[in-house]
Structure formats: structure tokens, C-alpha cells
Amino acid sequence: MADGNALKDEARARAYSTPLEDFHPGDPELFRNDAHWPWFERLRKEAPVHWCRDSEFGPYWSVTRYNDIMAVDTNHAVFSSDAALGGITIRDARPDLRRPSFIAMDPPRHDVQRKTVSPIVAPANLAIMEPIIRERAGRILDELPVGETFNWVDRVSIELTTQMLATLFDFPFEDRRKLTRWSDVATTIPMPGALVETEEARQAELMECLAYFTRLWNERVNAPPKGDLVSMLAHGEATRDMTPDEYLGNIILLIVGGNDTTRNSISGGLLALNQNPAEYEKLRANPDLIPNMVPEIIRWQTPLAHMRRTALEDVELAGQQIRKGDKVVMWYVSGNRDETVIENPDAFLIDRERPRQHLSFGFGIHRCVGNRLAELQLKIVWEEILKRFRHIEVVGEPKRVRSSFVKGYEELPVRILN
Template identity: 35%
Template sequence: MLELAHEKYRRAGWKGPRNPPLYPATDIVDLVDFQGFSKGQPIEGYKRLLEEAPIYWQDERQEEEPGYWAFARYADIKEISKKPEIFSSQKGGVNISYGDPANMHPLLSTAALDNMIALDGEPHVELRRQHMPFFTPGYIKQLKEKVDAEVARLIDHLATKAPHCNLVDEFSSQLPLFTLAELLGVDQADRPRLVQWMTDLEMATYFGAIREGYLEPTPEMFQAYEGWEERIKEFFEYGMAAIEDRRKNPREDLMSAIANAVVEGDPMPDMYLKGAWELIFIAGNDTTRNSISGMMKLLTENPDQKAKLLDNMELLPNAIQEAVRLISPVIHMKRTATQDTEVGGQKIAKDEKLVMYYGAANRDPAMFEDPHRFDIERSNAANNLAFGFGKHVCLGRQIALMQIESAYRQLLARFPDMHMDGEMVCAPNNFVHAITEMPVTFKG
């Protein structure tokens, strides 16, 4: 039977690094200030990290949390990703920290610790294997036909919103939820509820800080917070009801694969099923949604690249890889050292946290020449780490890329003049680059 990580989760009990930092620079960037991420990722901070302290000790605000090693270099992050037996996902989960267990949301916190990406070894491989039939090229080809049709419908809807709209509300958030509902076999009529739940999950870090009492919300945020805990409860009730239905009445959908998964000869514990529901919901939405929105910003800021793409749409797949490289929709993943070890010359003590910053690695000049430039013909754009690397590489990456390509193949054909016209707004979240507002102008 799988161990439940949330039952063993504890804070470290020490403060600061247990080995001298190889790069003793401090105050380069505050990576734990999730409110700072509401303006986007700290690109200038990443640049300084790569130049001054590619392995950076980051202190944490909670007294009981020790801090962590932040990794910015591409090569170091690949090395960590290749050694899951030394750098564990399961030992402490993949988020930086989970707050005070006494104050955490009881459903969100446990589900975040007990899910497939927070498993090591054979259980992780076994679960991936059982989900794989819904991520094969043949299945994705069938799914693409439905996605193309939905993109066309959404674009017809967009035309009625001209000349201005929030692309996130009207398009970027809608497409991945449609695709996820198709994958899971969820009723498309429930999509408005799914949209609200996605917003609630993206705000979980911020709302969790309010819940723990160390953040005073603005009146607007307090209004958004009202009813949040009840909605999270409804989110899990909905997912578990669907899972229970698939146990009794399995279908040809991913929800049935999740509901009937067997690991080490046993059915998945209920807490892992809650974790699976939360994981597939977030993973199936965030990368696609935020890459669609973020690519609009890049095309607007780089009109020469947009003109080149409009002139030759054969460049679109590579342009998407380049956009994903610069957007890096998943900001970080954490690992925990299972033994005393070393990465990039830095000594790491057993039980210390290592956090891989994909947005920094994807701008590493040692890997990507002129790394801050958006170049749709970049020869190694597909080598980006936006979907992770190694045994934990994102299972749904091909579905995400397929959706983004379908979206931009039709968007650019129908609205070649569409461009960002205003300020991008992101949720205060330092785990995913969650774009909530992308104002655009276009001719209908």
C-alpha cells in the first residue's frame, strides 16, 4: 500500500543552509514573495541569478521553514531531474512548502502532497503507464479533431467581442477546459464551474496565506476569498463523485483510468485519488491556458517575428516551442535530497530542499544564445525545460502543444491584427505563471 505523504509531512526544524553557499550573494531576488509574481516572473532576477549566483540560498518567511537551494542553470536542473533516487519528489512534495499543517486547507494540502508527480520510483512509473493510453499519438490525433472544432467555435464567439476583450476569459481559459472535459469524460455543461474552480486553485497560495493569518487581504481580494473554502470542498466532492461513478461504470476516458488505477497490487487510496483529481485539473489547464495568453504578449512585443510567422505558418510549431521557453508556465518544481550530495559544485545536505526554476534555466545563455530574444526560428527552442525533464517530464505535453498550435493556426488566420492592448495581470502565485488578464484589440 502506498504511504500517504501528508501523514508524514513535517517542517525541517533547522534554519539556513547546512553547507556554506558556493555563491554567497544575497538579496538578488525574492523568490518566495508570491505577490511579486502578479506582474509576471522576475526576469531581471533570473538574469542576475545566472550571472551572480546560479545556485542561490533563498530564505523563507515561516520560522519553521529552513529555506532552500534555488537552481537557475539549465545543466544543473537537468542533472537534478536525471537522478530521482537522490532528489526525491515524494519525500517532501514538489511545492516549496505547504504552510503550517495546523492551518492548511485540509483537502488542498493533502492532495498536493499525495499525487502522481509527488511519487518516486516504480509507483510513479506504474501510474504513468496506466494513464498513457490517453496520451498516445493516435489518441491525440482523434482529440485534435474535436479541439479544432472547438477553437473554430470559440473564434466565432471572439468575433462578437471585437474590438476589445480579455483573451483569458473569452478564449485562453475556455479551450483547455473543453479539452480536459473531453479527456476526463466530464459534462461540458459543467465548464462554468470548472472555470471558477481553476481560478480558486490558482489563488490557493494567496488565499492560504490569508487563512494562515499572515497576509492582510485587500478589500477586492477579501471579496474573492469569501466562499473559497466552500468552493474547494465542492471541487473535491465533484471529482470524487465522478471517480466513484467510474469505479462502478468504467468508460473509455481518463477519469476511469484514474479511478481504477492499481499500484503495487492495490487500488489507489482515496487521498491519492483526490490528489489525482487536483493534479489532472491543474496540469490540464495551466500550461495551455497561460501559454496561449503569453504567446499573444510575445507576438505583440515582437512584430517582426509575428510578420515572419504570418508569412510562413510552417514555422508555427517551432514558434510555439520558443514561446513556451520564454513563458515557462510552470515556474518551479521542488525536490528533497535523500542523502548528502553535490550539484554544480555546491554541497547539499540530506533533507535539504532544491527548487528548480525553469524560467531561469530557459534563459540560460550557456544553452540558448541571446536567451531573452524571441526567435521563432531558434534551432534548439524545443530543448526548453518548460515541461520538465526525465522521468517526471509532463505526461500531457503533446496535448498542450497540440492545443496551442490549433489555437494560433486559427487565431492568426482569422484575426492577424490581434494584439495585446494594456497590462497583463497575473495571479499572485509563485508556482505557476497564472495570467488572469490579457487585454487584446482586434477587428471582428
């Protein structure tokens, strides 16, 4: 723990000694080392709308306070998500590789495409899914080794969410780990030693994804409409004539959206409870707190650290002049710790009074379409954990993803104590 505190002190000293004009809060290394917190704390206090003049992602604005983020997120007329302008992440896709998907579109195209897939997470459908999720969660948990150290991310978080994704797509179950791989490949930053080392290697794998899903499309388009996502896209009026690029863009969106957020919240929730043992005790004493704990986990973890927009016109925000064409990054991870809006935001409190007051799902037209499904999976997994295990102990440091977009974990070593 002393080492952990020393690292925190070091991160804080760096954040407060670096001149604001040299700030690059989107540096992926800050997130890999869990060292980003003091940088955003300082920005919220001293430069809530901040211009980074240079970075590996080019220049960009950082919006770090809750209410300013809301102002950007709910104003799609001024702040565009369009893939042609760079899309929704701090990292621009190469112009020749910009694939449209409904999250990287503005109205009206966004609205009709989103409407095509949204029935899959309607309340009636979630009611059908609940017993399936519960049965699978129970089976995954029952197969875990008690008393041995294992990687929670792989055995539980990835497995549960990948099984769910396979169901949503009606994807061949034995190939489900391909979905995990494609999700990770789509969001990673290519570099030596990374998951993919070059952009060309990434594109080759994404072409495999497109080929696989094109085969599924051709099967479904020639069959009567069904309730899975591929069939919905193949038969939907607004989506049945998509180009291959657009189809792949939407498939990747649905894979990443259905995988990364839930998976990293399942891991992040267990880590939070271990870091806050009084809350773990509170949960064991009163499992009825689970529905309240779930949104608190999602706030505390913030599984996607940011979303990006591009200014369509000159605009003022919090006293700063943003120019047409500027990249504007909404740091949800910072807004979720904004002490002017959320009481005691750095504390993890499973009985927090207003746990749904968070930005993790976004706001406005791009609010996460699967937010209720994500919450349902988290709720069920914790109900099933408490039925089985007295304590799941984190026994080593988590290995975090090197990304300032996906805020997640590669490894979380744990041991079950019963």
C-alpha cells in the same frame, strides 16, 4: 513604453543592489510585477545554486542554470518529489493536508500510477482529439467580437483548455467552469483579497471538487471501462484502491496540468507576438512556422516557473553543499533564459533553430505527461487564428497571477483588427 522601461530599470537596480544573502527570488510579488528576470540573471552569473535563508516559504535552495536543473530533475534517487516531504512546490502544504499524487511520488508508486493515465495522450488518441479541438477552437474564435476590447484569457485561453479538460474527464460540459475554478483555487496562495482568503476556504472548495469527482467515479466504476481519465483511474490496477485523499491529489494534478500550462501559453504567445511585431509579421507571411513557434512560446512563457524537490541525502551541486532534508527549487523560468546553453535566450524567435531546447515540461520520470496535447492545442489555435484574423492587438498591460509557481495571466485586454 517609457513607464515599462522605468519599471524594468527599477527591478534591475533592486536586483543588483540587494546583497545575495538577502535574495528571495521566489517572492510572488516579483512574478506578479514581471520583475523577476534580473534577479535570476544575477543568480545565474554570481550564485547559480543559491541558499535563501529565510522567506514566507522557509529556507530553500535555488537552482538557476540549465544544466544544474537537469542534474536535479533527472536524479530522483537523491532529489525526492514525495508529498510527505513537502511535494513539488516551493510552498509546503500543511502536514495534515499533504495529498499524494503521482507527480508528488517517487518510484515505484509513481511509475504505475502515471502509466494508468498516460494512454489518454498516446498518439492514436491525439489523432482522435485533433478534429474536436479544431472544431471547438474555430467556434470560440468565431464568437469573438471584432473591433471591441475583451479579455483574451477568459474568452479564449480558459475556454479552450476547459472544454478540453471536460472532454478528457468526460465531465458534464455545462459545469466545465468548475474545473477552472478548482484549478485556480488549488494553486493560489490564500490571503486577504485573493481568490480564497484562508486555507480553510480553499479546503472547503477542494472538498466540493472531491465530492463531485467521487460521484463520477461511482458512475464509472460500475460501468464498463472507457477512455476518459476518471474511468481509467477507477478501473486501473494501480489506482482503483486509492484513498479519497490520493484520488483528489491526482484529480487536482490532472486539472492543473491540463489547464494552467496550455492556458497561459495561449495568452503568453499572443503577448510575445505583440511585444515582437517583426515576429508577428514573419508568422503572417509564413504560417508554416507555427509548429516551430509552439515550443518557442512554451520556452518563452515557461507556464510553471519552478518545480521543487527535497534532498534525501547530503549532496554537492555546483560547489554548494546541500543537506539531507533541504528544499531544492529548480527554476525552469531561469534555465530557459540561460545564455550559456540557449543562444540569445531573451529573444522571442518563432524560427529559432532548436526551439525544443527548453525546460518547461521538466525532464526525467516527471516530464509532463500531456506535453504533446499542450503543443497540439497551441498549434491548432494559431492555425485557426491566422485563418480568420489579420491582427490581434494587445491594448493594455496584462494582469499577472501572484504566484512564483504558476506563471500566468488573469487578464489580457485585446482587440481584433481585420
